[in-house]
Amino acid sequence: MSSITRTLIGNGFSDLEKSARFLAAGELEGLDRDALFAGLALANDPDMALQSLVWLIGAAPEVAQRLPRAGAAVDRRNDDDDGASPNEALFRLLGASQALAEFLVRNPGHLDVLDTPISAEPAAVTGAALRTSLLRAVGADPASDLPVAALTGTEAYTALRTQYRRHLTDLAIRDLCAASPLDVMPQVGAELADLAAAALDAALAVARAEAADTHGADAVARVRVGIVGMGKSGARELNYISDVDVMYLVDGGADEAEAITIGTALAAGISRAVNSPGREPALWEVDANLRPEGKDGPLVRTLDSYLAYYRRWAHSWEFQALLKARAMAGDLTLGAAFEESVAPLIWTSSERDGFVESVQAMRLRVTEHIPAAEAGRQLKLGKGGLRDVEFTVQLLQLVHAKADESLRPRATTAAITALMRAGYIGRTDAHALDESYRYLRVLEHRIQLRHLRRTHLMPVAEEELRSLACAVVGPLRLKRPGADALLEHWHRVKRRVRDLHENIFYRPILAQAAHLSADDVQLTPDAVQARLAALGYRDAVGATRHIQALIGGVSRRAALQRQLLPVLLDWLAQGVDPDAGLLGFRRVSEALGTSHWYLGMLRDHQAAAERLCHVLSSSRFITDLLEVSPEATAWLGNDKELVPLTFEAQWQEIQSKMSRHPDPADAIRLIRLIRRRETLRIAVANSSGLLDVDKVAAALSDADQAAILGALLVAEADVYGDSPPKTRVLVVAMGRQGGRENGYDSDADVLYVHRALPGADADEAQQQARAIVAKLSALLTQPLKPAIQAERVLVLDAALRPEGQQGPLVRSLEAYREYYARWSLPWETQALLRARPMAGADDLAADFMALVDAIRYPAGFGEADGREIRRIKARVESERLPRGADPARHVKLGRGGLSDVEWLVQLIQLQHAHEVPGLRSTSTIAALHAARDAGLVAFDDAEQLEDAWRLASRVRNANVIWTGRTSDTLPSSRADLEAVARWCGYEPGAASRFEEDYLGVTRRARAVFERVFYG
C-alpha cells in the first residue's frame, strides 16, 4: 500500500485516495502499470488524467488497445524517433482538459485525433484547411463562392460542432506537446481565430440552406454576407473559449431592403447553428454588440450604412474598436472593402475631438468593475492585467501609427514587435512586455482549457494551481513546480507590466528631452510631442523643458527623478492641467533642493507622491503655497499631519511663540505664518478627500479666530504700553465667520465692543479702544518685512456695525445698549443673527450676547418688519450683482445662491427664534434643519435649499483652490469648469453635467425661495 502512495506522490498525484481507487478500476485491468505511470506523469494533472482515462476506456474500450499490456516487453523509451511516448498526446490532453475528454467520450469515432503528429515546434493548420474541413462536415462545397450546406437543422448543427471540437482537440494536443507554450501562444491564438472563422463559414452555409426555405434559394443567393471579426477574433489572438466578436455586412445589389431582411435572417441562422442548445453542446456566443448603436442597432448593414454611421455618429471609442476589425469569414471581398474604408477613420482618430478623453476612458476600462472577491485573482482586468498590456500597445498604435503604417498589426504580440522595430519601444521593454503578455495569455488558455469555460480568474484550489504551474512551464520541465512558485511568478509579471506602461510611454520622452542615449529608443521631437499631447499635455515644448530641468545633471535628485518621472508624468496627466502640474512639480522640487526626506518620500511613499501630483495639476492655490512652504510636502505622506489643528492647539502654539517673541513685529509675523500654514494644511487635507465642505469651513474659521485672538493680544500689549489699561476690547464675529462657514477667500466680518475698566474715563477708554482696534486691523493686513509670500491676508470688515460705514468703528457696551434701545434697523437686527464672540474678555462677551439675544430673537417680529427685510433683499438683488454678471451663475448673489438661502433662513429666525430655541444658531444649515423640524419649512424645500447652499459653497471654495483667486461665479470656460467640477466631487469629464446640475439645483432653490420668502 505504501508503495502505491509513494508512486502516486512521485508522479505528481494530489488526491491519493481517490486516484488509488481509480487505479483499481476494472477498465485498467491488464495494462502495464509502469507504462501507465510513465504516461500519467506527463499529464499536468495526473489525477484528472487518470479519471478521464477510466471513463474514456469505459466508453471506448479500444483506447485500452493503445496502451501497453502488462507483460508485453516494450522498450518505451526508444520506439519513437524523437523520444516521445506514443501516448503522449493522450495523456497530455487528458491531464489538461476534462471538457475535451468528455468530447471524446461522447464521440469515440473521433479517437483517431489522438494520432495527431506532435512535435516540439508544431506546425499550424491553415485557415483554408479548417474552412474546407468544416464546410465539408455540413455538406457544403468549399470551392463554391456561396457555399450552401446539404444538411440543415439539428443534424447540421451537430455535424458542425463535432467537427469544430475535433479540430479544437487536435490543436490542444499540438499546443500541449509543444516545447514552449509561450512561443506557440500567438500561433495558437491565430489558429483558434481561423477555426472560429471556419465555423462561421460553415454556419453561414447552413443558414443559407435554411433561409432558402422561407426566402427562396435565388433570393438568398443574391445576398452577399461579409463577416468582420472584431476584438480578439479580429486580431487573430482568440482564446480557447470566448465570445466571438463580429459585425455583419450585406450587399444585395439593387434591392437593399431585401438584402437587409435576408442578411438578418442569415445572421440569426449563424447564431443558431453555433450556439443553440443541442445534443452536441453550443460552441460560443456570436457577439455582434460592437456594431453601430450596439445591441439596439440593426444586426446587419450595408457598407455605405456603416460608413455613414462612422462619419456622422460614431463615438471616439468605436474607432479604437475598429483597430481590430478584419475580414474574417463570409464574403471576404466585402470584408476587405470594409477594412479599407474604415482604415483612414481609425488612424486619424487621434486628431478627433475628445481623443484625449476617450484615451482616459480607455485607461479607466483597465481598472473598472472588478468585484472585490475577484480582485486578487483577475488575469484580465486591473493594473498589471492583460487589458493593461493591450491599453499600452493600442495607445501607442493610435498615437504613432498615423504616420507609420508598419505599426498597424492587429495582434498584440505582432504590434509589440512592430513598435520595437520602429523604435517606439525599447528592445528590453518590448521583450519584457511581449513575454509578460504571452505568459498571462498562456495562463488564461490553460485555465480555460480545463472545462472550456470563459473565465479570467486564477483558480483557488491547490491542485489546480499545481497543474497550472506545470502547464505554463511546458513539457520540458524537470520537476513539478509548486503552487507558490506559480503565484510568485505571476505577481512578479503583474508588477512588471504595471511599471512597463509608464516606462514605455514616458521613458523615451525623458531620453529625448535630456538627450540621453541610454536606451535604443530614439523618438523624434514630433513623436514626443504626439505622445505628450495624447496624454493631455498641451504645451509639449514647455513640458520638455521642465523635464530637462528635472532630470538634467548628476545630482542624486536628478538621478532619482529620472527614475520616478515616468510614473509622476502619468499621475500629472490625470489632473486637469498637466502642464501647470509639471511646472509646479519643478518649482517644488527646486525649492526643496536636496532635503533627504523629500527624496525619500518620492522614492518610498507612492501614495504621497501621487497625492502631490494630483494637487499640483489641479490647484493653483495649493501649488503657490507649497512653493513657499515646500516642507509642507511632507504632510502628503502622513494623514495624521493632515488633521487640522484645533483652535486650542493653535492658540497654545501662538501663546508660546508670543512669550518667546515679545516684539510685536516678530509676534505678528509668527501668528500670520501659523495661519498661512494651517490654511495650506486644510487645503491639502481637502484635496486628499479627508475633509468635507463643513469641516473645511470650521477649520478655516478656527485658523482665523486663532490669528485674530493672537493679534488682539499683541495690539493690546502694544497700545497699553507700560501704563495701566483703560478698557478691554471684544471682537465679535459676524457673517460667515459668525456661522463658522468660512471659505478659503472669506474676509472676517466683525463688530468691536469695549467696556471701560472700573475707574477709567469713558472718553479715554473709547480712545484707547479705537487705538487697539486700528492696531489689530493693521497688524493683520500690513505688509511685513520680509514679506509673507502667498499669504491670503485676513481682512477685518466691520461694515455690519450699527449705522454701517457712518457709525463709529468701536462702541462701548453701553453705547450698543443705548443704540439698540433707540434705533436698530431691521438689517442690523438681521446681521446680529450671526454674531458670535470670537476674541476678548469672556465676561464682556457674555454681557454683550445677552444684550444681543434680546434684539435678534425678538418676541414680536411684526409684519412690517418682515416686509422691510423682503424689500431690502429685493433691492440688494437688483443692485449688488456686479455689472454684466449672469445671475444664474453667481454663487453668492445669483438666483438660488448663498444669499437667497441665507436670507430665507434668517427671516424665519427673526420671526420664530423667540419661540423655537433650535433656531437660535449662527449656522445656516443648523438653523435650516431646526426650521424644518419645527415645520416652518417643508421637508423637500429644506432639502433643495440645503443642496443649493452646499453646492454654492463648494463652488466658491473650488474656484479659489483651482485658480488661487477669489471668484463668485460659476466658471464658463470648459477647463475651469472641469477643474471646479472635480473639486466638487465629480468624476473626470463631467464638466457639462456639473454645469447643468448647478444651474438646475439653484433654479429649484430659487423657486422655493420665491415661494417661501416673497410669499
Next chain:
Amino acid sequence: MDRQQEYVLRTIEERDVRFVRLWFTDVVGSLKSVALAPAEVEGAFEEGLGFDGSAVEGLARVFESDMLAQPDPTTFEILPWRGETEQTSRMFCDILTPDGEPSAADPRHVLKRSLAKAADMGFTCYTHPEIEFYLLKSAEPGPDGVPVPVDQAGYFDHVPGGVAQDFRRTAVTMLEKVGISVEFSHHEGGPGQNEIDLRYADALQTADNIMTFRTVIREVAIQQGSYATFMPKPFTDHPGSGMHTHFSLFEGDTNAFHEAGAEYQLSKTARQFIAGILRHAPEFTAVTNQFVNSYKRLWGGGEAPSYLSWGHNNRSALVRVPLYKPGKWQSARVEYRGIDSAANPYLAYAVLLGAGLKGIEEGYELGPAAHEDIAALSAGERRALGHDPLPSSLHDAVRQMEESELMPEILGEQVFEYFLRNKRAEWQDYRLQVTPFELRRYLGVL
C-alpha cells in the same frame, strides 16, 4: 479631413462657387448667416469660424462672447435662387464654445441631444411636417390695416393662372434643387394660404429642411413680387398657419409605433409616446407656439386644436393617429397638430420628442381616444372627459413652462433660462400696446 468635407471643397472648386454661407439658428428660431470666401472653408472645417456670439439672441453671455461656428459638410447645398453665375452655397453649422465643446445654447445641439437620448433608448426619430403659410401682395398691410392676400381661393381650389399656382411650382422645383423632397402641395383654407408637405426624414434633417424651406419660400415670393409670411395668425377671420408634424420612431428597421392587431394598430410604445406628449403639452406649448400671435391661432377656432386630446382621424384632436393603407405598417405615425409655422423647429422637435420619450421611459398610461369634435363640446363635458385646455396666452404658457422639470432637462438649463427671459420680455412689450381693437371699441363710446 473626411470624404464629405473633401466633396464640399471639390464641389466649390468645380462649380465655381463664390460664396459659402454658414447658417445657424438663434434660440427664437431666426436664421443667421455668415458668408465665407471659398478659400476659408477648409479652415472652417478644421477649426471652426470664430464670431462674436454676444450679438446673437441667447447664444452667449456678454462676457464670453467668442464662439465657433463649425460647418456640417453633410448639409452642403448650392442655393439655386442666387442664379447660375457666381454661385452661392450654404451649410448648417454647429455652434461650439472656444474650447470646442458644443455650445449649450445652440438649438441644433439641443435637438441632437434629444436624438442621442432616443438613440440610447434604441430609437431613430423620423418627422414629416406640413407647413402652412400665407402669400400676401406685400409685407405692408392694406389701407384698412389688414394684410392683402394674393387671391381669394379656398382649400384645394385650383386657381387658373393664379399667382399661387405658379408660386408653388417654382417653389417646389427650387426645394427639390436644394435636396428637399416635397410630398404634396396645395391651396389651403384661407385666401392666399398654401400648404407644402415635406417628405419624412430624420428629425435633425427635417429641422434643417424647415429652416431652408422658409428661406426658399420667402426668396421665391420676392422674385414673383409677392410676400410670404409664416406668421401664425395674420388674419382675424381666416385660419392660422400651423405646422402639423408627423412623428415616428424606428427600432432598426421596425416601426416601433406599429403593432398588428392592437387598437388602431398602435403599439404600446406609441401609446406611451402620445401620453407623454399630452401630459407635457402645457409645459412645452411656449416652445411650439412661441409668439403672442401664436395663441390667436390656437384659440381662434377653425381646425386649431386647443384641448389635450387624441383621436384616430379626429381633426379636432391635438394628437391625431392618421389612417394608413393596410400593409403599410412602415407609415404608422402620430401627428402633433399644435405647432405653428413660426416655431423654432429644433427646439420644438426636441421638446416633443423629449416629452414622448419621457412617456415611454415612465410608462405613462394613455386615456381613451376622443371621437367627437372637441371644440363643439361644452366646457363641462370637456372637463368631465379630461380634455384640459392648452395655455391660453403666451403669458400662461410661460408660467406653465416655468413650473416644468422636464423642459430644463430637455433644453438644458441655459436655453431654458434664456428662452423664458426672452418670452417674458415679449409678453411685457405686448401688454404695453394699445391695440386697434381697443381704439375701435372704446374710443368712440368712452
